[in-house]
Amino acid sequence: MTICTAQLIYFSPTRTTQRVLTGIAEGIDPSDVIHLDLTPPGVQGRTFEVGTETIALLGAPVYGGRLPKVAVERLSRVRGNGAPAVLVVVYGNRAFEDALLELKDIAEACGFVPIAGAAFIGEHSYSTEAMPIAPGRPDAADMEKAVAFGQQIRQKLAQTALDRLPPPTIPGNYPYKERKPSTETPPTPITIADLCTLCGDCAAVCPTAAITVGDAVITKAAACIQCCACTRACPTGARVMEDPRILRTAAWLYENHSARKEPEAFGVGSL
Template sequence: MKIKSTKLVYFSPTGTTKAVVEGVAQGIDAIEVERIDLTKPESRLKPLHTGKDELLIIGVPVYMGRVPEVIREWLQSIKAKKTPVVCIIVYGNRVYDDALLELTEILVADGCLPIASGAFIGEHSFSSVEIPIAAGRPNIQDLSQAEAFGCKINEKLAAILSVDEIGKLNVPGEFPFRGATKLWNVDFIAVGSDCNQCQICAEVCPVGAISKENSRQIDQEKCITCCACIKKCPLHARTIKLGPVHDASIRLNTLFKEPKQPDFFY
């Protein structure tokens, strides 16, 4: 089967999901590639339409065992005509619960045909130098596995004549979906005296929760606890306060130290 173009779609506040998707695309060795970065709010305003001679590679992080609510409506608005799709989720070394099944079912309802799925590990958004949780993931080995995953997908595409030969893809998960779609509404970010109001945090926030006039002002109801503002602050002026998020990071560090490996489904 000949693919005319490939679209890479990802929501990646801290860059881990983007890295995995790019690794898979490298293995597929796509020639004509379009990137749709859903982390940017403006990218979520334009609907996506695809055909059967295109390939979609869609990657999302796992939030509370689910597909992030902030992008669910956009994903559900995709209009596809038997478009082959690779479904990718990235989780912080805990569990991915039903996120992969949820993403797969959303895309099937859109008219996509899942040809392969993968669950990868990325550094947890709550991870820090003091309390590391899957620190440095995806690492070189993870990205090598992502590329090998892409190579196998390429082989599978080459072995079929048309999308009509793509069978049902079974992935783990339960329905009704477990986990929570509503995230914590909690004041958890401390802004230190080193903050010089460079506004990089406001620029990288995927939901516009940080004031562009005063980066110390954070809209807790909008915040999705992705911690992009903390990880991308050039002066390390933002940290996690003592409280429920900090406590959760300690639990994750304690209970999920053993490095997990990616899962693949074809």
């Protein structure tokens, strides 16, 4: 198959998924790379079409062993039109459980033809300087593996016609792992008024439009998905996640899931 375009289609609040997809696209080496970023709230409810001679790279982070609900809603509105798809989940060094299988099922339902999958590691959204969890990942070694994965995909498509490629075997279970039930008071970051300059950077990166900045920073707790994009984006350290439930989870991850895990690929050779 001639690949003219790689279309990177992703939900990525803290940008680790986006970075991994960029590395994979570099390895595929198409003539053109285009991005469909499903992270901003403006895409909610919109539908998108994938063109011909395009390979799609579908990416999302792992939340609780699944895909984030909002990512599922947004990915489900992309029409694949028979394009080959590479499925990628990025997780914070704990586990990816049923997320990659969920992504494969969504891709098929949208009319893509999954040809390979991978799980990469990204710095955990709850990672801090005091409790680092996969800090700095994807790092240089991960990015080399992302490029190598892309090169394997390129070879695979050059050697075999798309309709003769066997579907990749993707790990995961049915039924998928249950999502945590939502609570009446969802954890959400707070703003330290003395440090806040009302610059609006936090609101600009929030994938669910949960933040409004006027005379103060107001957060709609019910819309918050705990992605920590706002705390990462805040230039003054005013935006912090201090909810004890998140801090307890972060401490548990730091204690139990600090040992380095490596990316895994499915449907191509090992990385």
